[in-house]
Amino acid sequence: MRGADITQEALFTTVHLESFVPKNHPLRSIRSLFNEALRRIDWLLCGAYSERGRESIPPERLLRAQLLQVLYTIRSERQLMEQMSYNLLFRWFVGLTVDDVVWNHSTFSKNRDRLLEHDVIPALFEEVVAIARKRNLLxxxxxxxxxxxxxxWASQKSFRPKDEDDSDSTGGGRNQEVDFHGEKRLNDTHESKTDPDARSFKKSKGSEAKLxxxxxxxxxxxxxxxxxxxxxxxxxxxxxxxxxxxxxxxxxxxxxxxxxxxxxxxxxxxxxxxxxxxxxxxxxxxxxxxxxxxxxxxxxxxxxxxxxxxxxxxxxxxxxxxxxxxxxxxxxxGLARVNAVFNMTFIGWNLTRMVNLQGGSA
Structure with missing residues (x-):
């Protein structure tokens, strides 16, 4: 007999997120190693937060979410929060339950800045390396x-003379026409108006210069x-x-x-x-x-x-x-934010390598 295409949810459910993640899923081993590194910087996380006021987003969850962003090539916090709202694997990895409300992307970004101020991610990178050393992998x-x-994350059009004021622009909206061909543009005299830390640079002769x-x-x-x-x-x-x-x-x-x-x-x-x-x-x-x-x-x-x-x-x-x-x-x-993303990227690389080297087990 043909079954009817009717969706009827139960009033209550007792299924746990843990049951949705296969026992051999590689994220299980990565999460175990990452949690071990997080425990080793607990003293740093405690010092980054006041003992008064409202409770913040747990920093461990912020860091797990940032690691997911690297591992799954998620380009923005907005997309990350969207995935978190319906992806049960992501909820499990970060530590959210099915009923937990997902953070707003702007709240996530603001809370992430606190970790930046205390150099948490570079310290976390060092702890991941210490775990690899402890396991004789180095x-x-x-x-x-x-x-x-x-x-x-800056356009060549933003690379303008340092003494030029924003009011000197000739109009044309956010994407105005700029003709800089034939102009001598050096890092000593010019800077990006959107990212002052970026430098005009080319990796080799004959290649184009980029910020x-x-x-x-x-x-x-x-x-x-x-x-x-x-x-x-x-x-x-x-x-x-x-x-x-x-x-x-x-x-x-x-x-x-x-x-x-x-x-x-x-x-x-x-x-x-x-x-x-x-x-x-x-x-x-x-x-x-x-x-x-x-x-x-x-x-x-x-x-x-x-x-x-x-x-x-x-x-x-x-x-x-x-x-x-x-x-x-x-x-x-900004250099500090770029450094944090760079370190988190190679935390992801190291954890992936460590899990593969150990045959998929943490």
Missing amino acids: SEEHFSVDGTLIQA AYLGHTLMENRNGLMVKARTSLATGRGERDTAVDLLAELPGSRRKTIGADKNYDTREFVDSCRGMNVTPHVARNDKRRGGSAIDSRTSRHEGYAASMKVRKRIEEGFGWGKTVGLIRQIKVR
Whole structure:
């Protein structure tokens, strides 16, 4: 007998969200690892909130929601809250029940800013790395470093002289005509009126200049996990200067190696590495004026050849961050906010890698 197409909901239900999530779903292991990292920064979260006043959105839920935004390529808080309202998997992951009211997107954004003020997400990134170290997933000797261009959330039309007032515009609405061809536009004399931290920058000769930031990661070579992640203003020295800072923060005093591409083949960077007891396995740039800073004493060893091969894996993380994650063109403005999104993106990368390395179990 044909069944009738009638929807009739029960008056009461006893089904729990837990029952909707398959036992082997990868988010179960990711959530377990992420919750472990959250517990390790509980002291920081307590210090970010007053003991008086109305209760805020629990910061743990805010952070789980931001992680979902990275893992599922959700472009805005408005879309995230829309998904949260009907996606049972998202509700379960964040910690909401079926009956909980989903936050307004503006409330979510305002509460997120409190975490930004206390550098919660960079601290959370460090705790995820500490968990990986505790589980013996990291190399403590061999690393690779690289940088990537992050396109800013600002138009080239907004890149105008610093002394120009908004009232100097000729009208035409939000998308007015601007002809800057033939005009010499430099970061020293111009700035973006919508994102002053963004810099006009091009990654290589012949490519177009874009308003951008630089993202930097330090990868351990055993499993391709990112042990450091940071953003900087887009300058010609940004990659090398930030790489030196990241290397200086590595724990331990034992000798290390660092693989890098030809952009890092400068006398200053190589000398800085050696001063920190780090052997620079940098790709030789023999066309550079004065020749390469790497001589045969370094490049003749098998370890150098191994670093040259493994260092390219760092591009996998950047590729994941720009296709799955949110860093191809960042949807926030200001260096601090960009850094928070960048760190959360590589928290997602590390957690995904850790779950895969451990066979899907936390």
